[in-house]
Amino acid sequence: MSSKIQLSGRPGPIQKQRQYVAFTMKTQTAPANLPKGLPTLRGETKYMVLVTEKQWNKVEKQINEDKEDKLVIEGFSTVQPDFPGVIVLAQSINTAVLMRARKQQQKEQSQNEG
Secondary structure (H helix, E strand, O other), X not given: OOOEEEEEEOOOXXXXXXXXXXXXXXXXXXXXXXXXXXXXXXXXXXXXXXXXXXXXXHHHHHHHHOOOOOEEEEEEEEOOOOOOOEEEEEEEEEEHHHHHHHHHHHHHHHHHHO
């Protein structure tokens, strides 16, 4: 069984390794739009995100320069005995600002073609 996950937020301290980059993210509260009847959980959940250096290079400048921008990460989650949280192996990483800019560019291109 595999478990897909999507995270959105600011990264903690960045640790550059040989072929990948690692950083933590934390959730403080449960989302407000959960279905009625689900219990409200307390406390934080800690995530260790592992992303390839090539993927990180595409978002590093943007996330470092714009302190309001957030990472958007999709990947597979797992747990390991040596980390007190969830480990995420990133399949894709982007920022909210870069995603909006790309969407706007695609919209303009389609209007120019039509």
